[in-house]
Amino acid sequence: MEKIRITISKDELKAFLTIPIKGALFPSREEILFGLRTAGIKQGVKLETLDEIARRKEPVYEALIAEGKPPVKGKDAQLVWEIPLKGHGDATKAEKDETARIDFKKALHFVPVQKHQVLARKIPAESGQNGLTVTGKEIPSWGRDIALPAGKNTEISEDGLELRAAITGSAYLQNGKVHVDKVLHIKGDVNYGTGNIKFTGPVIIEGDVRSGFKVEARDSIVINGNVEAAHIYSQQGDVTVKYGVVGKKRAKILAAGNFTCGFVQDATVGVRGDVMVSHYLINCNVSAGGRVIVKGKEGQIRGGSITSEKGIHAVTVGSDRNIYTELKIFSLAQNSSQKKLWELSRMRTDMALRLSTLEKRLKFLEIIKKQVKTISEEKIAEMEFIANEIKRLKARLMQLDDEEIVLQKEAAKERMLKEVVVEGSLFPNVHIDINGLGFHSDETLRSVKIYRFKDELIVESLKGTEDLNYDIFVPGSKT
Structure with missing residues (x-):
């Protein structure tokens, strides 16, 4: 039988002694010490406990015989922001917690910076009091380090303590990193004072875009005012107009992404993504690769032609004056399930x-x-x-x-x-076409959706089937 057994905790801060025998065969104090040394125990031996065990000569099990010194942790490293970026608190949180889910898109904010300007500084972590294991190993006490949030067009100083802009442009936070882009920031209106705008990056306009002018950008365009009879074109991004477009039948909005606006009147809009309007679309020609959504307080589509690949949603369509309005859902690309069916057929x-x-x-x-x-x-x-x-x-x-x-x-x-949804009134003289099947309203319908089922269009109430006013019919067959 083993006379002396030493076990050491996983963090090596504690050692435990087991002696399962007693009497004459019980090990002496010197034998126990030799056993500790053989097990690698060098620090924190509890001599009083050892002496008591050797004197009593009684079996002991997992008795704490040595204890190390735990470290006293120093201060963690900290980031000090030198520019007023919105959302940097979220970036620091994301750095500390890799599982944090931050919506940095909502916090996107541009700050003009110069080349070599310091964006953020790091206060290094500090050392506290080092610890010591029972085997004599030193336990570091440094606080947790954090990385500088270096993104596109930024650089870190040689000492690793400063994040600087590598170019002159605008800094912003995205996905926990600081990026600097050559963003064109127009403080006022686009007019004769600026001329037409063409830029290979994002554009932010604090005022209006006046009639007759063009704004073209590779990336997203943000207009914090109105658009008159102007041309707006984003090659790869979104177009956002804070207030509205009064197009005078000459405005044109084109975007590879989405278009978001308060209201649009007498304009042409063509986007690959969604069109999202808060108040109304009046006398517009709209083409969207995604959905057209007009769901604000008014939420009205009146006059013009609206074409979407994925659906149209509005509160009111047409008007009590029977103004001709056209809604189309036309799919250029086949839906994903149909594509999979084709692939499956080839595979078979x-x-x-x-x-x-x-x-x-x-x-x-x-x-x-x-x-x-x-x-x-x-x-x-x-x-x-x-x-x-x-x-x-x-x-x-x-x-x-x-x-x-x-x-x-x-x-x-x-x-x-892929349906047309009208939450409020669908007035007469509205023509709806879904992939070649047409429906022309000749009476006012309320709270309906129109969709295609096989080779027929279906008009169905948005109200539940338990509602007394619920109705569903095929246009042309209702009696």
Whole structure:
């Protein structure tokens, strides 16, 4: 039986002694000390406890025999911001907690900076009081370090304590990092004082864009005023107009992303993303690769032609004066489920062809096996492989059948989700076209959605089926 057993805690701050025997065989004080030294215990031995154990000569189990010195942690490193960036508190939180989910998009804020300007400084972590393990190892007491949030067009000083701008531009926080872009920031209006604007980056305009002028940018355009009869074009980003567009039938808004605005009148809008308007669209020609949403207090679409690939949502469409208004949902690209169905069909064809080839090869080898007394090990291995592959392909084809049923249901659901929703009034003389099927309203309808089901358009109440005013009908067949 082992006379002395020493166990050390995982952090090496404690050692425990076990002596399972007693009486004459009980180890002496010197033997216990030798056992501690052999186990590597160099610090914090509790001599009084050791003397008491040696004197009593009674069994002990997991007795605390040595204890190290835990460290006293120093101060953590800190970031000191030299520019007034909104959201830097969230960036610091994200640095400390890698699981933090911060919506930096809401905090996006531009601050003009000069090349080599200090954006943030780091106060280094400090050392406290080092600790010591029972085995004599020193435990560092430094506080937690943090990295400077270096992003695009920034640089860190040689001593690692300063984050600086590498170019002159505008600094902003995004995804926990500080970036500097050459953002064009117009303090007032775009007019004869500025001329037309063409810039290879984001553009921020604090005032209005006057009639006859153009603003073209590679990235997003933010206009904190109004747009008159002007042209606005973002090659790769969004266009945001804080107030509205009074286009005088000459305004044109084009964007690769989304378009967000308070109101739009007498203008042409073409975007690849969504069109989101707070108040109204009046006499506009709108084309959107996403959805057209007009859901503010008024939420009105009146006059003009609105085309969307994914759906149209408004409070009111048309007017009590029966102004002709056209809404279209036209899908240039096939929905994702339909694409998957096509891919699945190609996959099934390829698998069926390979299955047929393998079955013919296996049949050929089986004929040879019958005709020849002995067959090579190579041919036997090939037959086993082919048999397993045939089994695998048949199982996969059965899986594809199940997947096809699910995808067909999803494709039908996606087609139905592309709908026109009118929360309030749909007035007469509004024409709605969904992928070639048309409906012309000849009476005022309230709280309805129009969608395509197979080869028919359906008009359905937004009210639940339990409501007394609930209705659903196919246009042209209602009596």
